[in-house]
Amino acid sequence: MTFTIPIDNGDALKNAEADSQRTLYPYVTGTSIVAIKYKDGVLMASDMGGSYGSTLRYKNIERMKAIGKHSLLGASGEISDFQEILRYLDELVLNDNMWDDGNSLGPKEVHNYLTRVMYNRRNKFNPLWNTLVLGGVKNGESYLGMVSMIGVSFEDNHVATGFGNHLARPILRDEWHADLSFEEGVKLLEKCMRVLLYRDRSAINKLQIAKITEEGVTVSQPYSLKTFWEFKAFNNPTAGAEGSW
Amino acid sequence: MSQSAVDVPAKGGFSYDLCKRNDMLIQKGLKAPSFLKTGTTIVGLIFKDGVILGADTRATEGPIVADKNCEKIHYMAPNIYCCGAGTAADTEAVTDMVSSQLRLHRYQTGRDSRVITALTLLKKHLFSYQGHVSAALVLGGVDITGPHLHTIYPHGSTDTLPFATMGSGSLAAMSVFEAKYKEGLTRDEGIKLVAEAICSGIFNDLGSGSNVDICVITKGNKEYLRNYMEPNPRTYVSSNGYSFTKKTEVLRTKITPLKERVEIIEVTGEAMEE
Numbered sequence: 001m002t003f004t005i006p007i008d009n010g011d012a013l014k015n016a017e018a019d020s021q022r023t024l025y026p027y028v029t030g031t032s033i034v035a036i037k038y039k040d041g042v043l044m045a046s047d048m049g050g051s052y053g054s055t056l057r058y059k060n061i062e063r064m065k066a067i068g069k070h071s072l073l074g075a076s077g078e079i080s081d082f083q084e085i086l087r088y089l090d091e092l093v094l095n096d097n098m099w100d101d102g103n104s105l106g107p108k109e110v111h112n113y114l115t116r117v118m119y120n121r122r123n124k125f126n127p128l129w130n131t132l133v134l135g136g137v138k139n140g141e142s143y144l145g146m147v148s149m150i151g152v153s154f155e156d157n158h159v160a161t162g163f164g165n166h167l168a169r170p171i172l173r174d175e176w177h178a179d180l181s182f183e184e185g186v187k188l189l190e191k192c193m194r195v196l197l198y199r200d201r202s203a204i205n206k207l208q209i210a211k212i213t214e215e216g217v218t219v220s221q222p223y224s225l226k227t228f229w230e231f232k233a234f235n236n237p238t239a240g241a242e243g244s245w
Numbered sequence: 246m247s248q249s250a251v252d253v254p255a256k257g258g259f260s261y262d263l264c265k266r267n268d269m270l271i272q273k274g275l276k277a278p279s280f281l282k283t284g285t286t287i288v289g290l291i292f293k294d295g296v297i298l299g300a301d302t303r304a305t306e307g308p309i310v311a312d313k314n315c316e317k318i319h320y321m322a323p324n325i326y327c328c329g330a331g332t333a334a335d336t337e338a339v340t341d342m343v344s345s346q347l348r349l350h351r352y353q354t355g356r357d358s359r360v361i362t363a364l365t366l367l368k369k370h371l372f373s374y375q376g377h378v379s380a381a382l383v384l385g386g387v388d389i390t391g392p393h394l395h396t397i398y399p400h401g402s403t404d405t406l407p408f409a410t411m412g413s414g415s416l417a418a419m420s421v422f423e424a425k426y427k428e429g430l431t432r433d434e435g436i437k438l439v440a441e442a443i444c445s446g447i448f449n450d451l452g453s454g455s456n457v458d459i460c461v462i463t464k465g466n467k468e469y470l471r472n473y474m475e476p477n478p479r480t481y482v483s484s485n486g487y488s489f490t491k492k493t494e495v496l497r498t499k500i501t502p503l504k505e506r507v508e509i510i511e512v513t514g515e516a517m518e519e
Contacts, residue, residue: 163416166416166417166420166449167416167417167419167420168420169417169449170417170420170421170445170448170449171420171421171424173448173449174421174445191424192420194423194424195419195420195423195424198423199416199419199420199423231407231428232407232428233291233405233406233407234407237404237405237406238405
């Protein structure tokens with residue numbers, strides 16, 4: 001019995017032209033997102049910077065957007081891929097509204113949709129270079145979940161992306177508790193964002209905090225955090241060690 | 246050592262003689278052995294009366310915990326201690342070496358060692374080895390000029406800071422410091438903050454774990470609090486204790502006194518000359 005192996009000309013991995021269609025590196029990126037569940041819903045914080053490699057190119061990017069009536073999506077990573085995801089979700093919400101059946105997509109459904117999209121793109125070696133944070137409230141139940149660019153998806157009481165994984169998560173693990181009030185939640189998020197501002201080189205001091213409750217989504221106006229640089233040791237750091245810095 | 250045409254400088258520093266041969270071996274498929282690293286969270290902070298150093302106690306060899314309770318705070322001088330992260334052998338060797346250099350220096354000068362002396366000796370050594378001595382250190386102490394805290398990187402650069410963290414758990418510990426550090430902390434507040442930062446590393450970083458070691462150095466006094474906190478106790482211990490029912494059977498006993506087989510020679514003579 002003869003067995004012929006077909007020559008595959010359309011193999012995306014070997015075909016040089018097809019390479020230019022795949023995402024290989026991110027270009028304009030957003031840094032961390034930090035989000036927590038609180039008493040009335042979900043709070044999410046992000047800064048407004050878009051870095052182009054090591055240049056701070058854009059300082060007015062909103063990385064958190066409302067999705068439908070019940071969800072809030074925040075993204076870190078490639079900004080163009082985030083905008084593409086918003087277009088997909090727009091189509092999804094539109095089709096859902098066209099049913100006109102009184103039901104609307106909740107955060108769980110949106111999270112599942114995003115997980116499928118991200119995982120399938122990863123399987124084709126053409127990922128959307130984002131880590132997404134999905135928060136929402138439907139029928140009194142708060143929901144907070146995360147999807148990474150390779151399709152890892154989970155939900156938790158508090159999430160952080162990018163550098164927030166290393167700098168914000170320890171603080172959240174220590175200090176988050178159920179039924180935080182709005183003020184306590186904002187204070188906790190600001191604590192995390194301040195540490196990120198000090199220690200993440202791509203963070204800028206212009207942040208927004210978004211709140212989602214049963215009533216809907218509100219994204220705050222951009223504002224900046226107060227920082228402290230007056231440690232005595234910073235005044236003359238080489239007083240004891242002439243010649244070092 | 247290979248027979249190279251170039252003279253190896255007598256003063257030491259990294260010798261590049263074997264690099265070409267190592268590269269060739271790796272290309273041929275040789276897997277270089279992994280080092281015993283200390284994973285690690287090490288921190289230091291300056292408080293009102295001096296310096297507090299802290300460290301976790303886990304030593305890793307790749308994914309395995311090689312030592313559950315190692316000591317990462319090394320003695321340099323009675324008033325100076327040094328925490329080490331990176332390759333365990335490198336941190337041990339380099340701190341031991343500089344510690345003995347400091348002692349000789351103390352004998353020569355008749356004065357207590359200063360922290361910047363230790364700093365300069367360490368950075369000179371590390372720089373001359375171009376980062377191949379993989380030791381990242383947090384050096385702290387109190388000398389006649391006051392309390393000092395420095396970080397030293399494997400390539401030989403140093404920083405002088407009011408609070409510092411190094412190691413794989415440094416970001417977790419630094420987030421605690423950045424959120425909670427103030428100037429003029431008291432001893433108890435300082436110890437509490439250091440313990441919190443190390444715990445943050447222990448629980449949030451996989452390379453760090455087990456217990457918290459703390460060292461408090463003030464003017465004229467030091468306290469080495471080994472295993473100050475043990476937040477990872479063994480949770481399930483059999484309440485009945487352990488007994489091994491079947492004892493080993495003794496088949497035969499034979500005792501050979503060694504004294505009859507060994508010759509003891511009394512030597513009367515002079516002691517070794519200096």
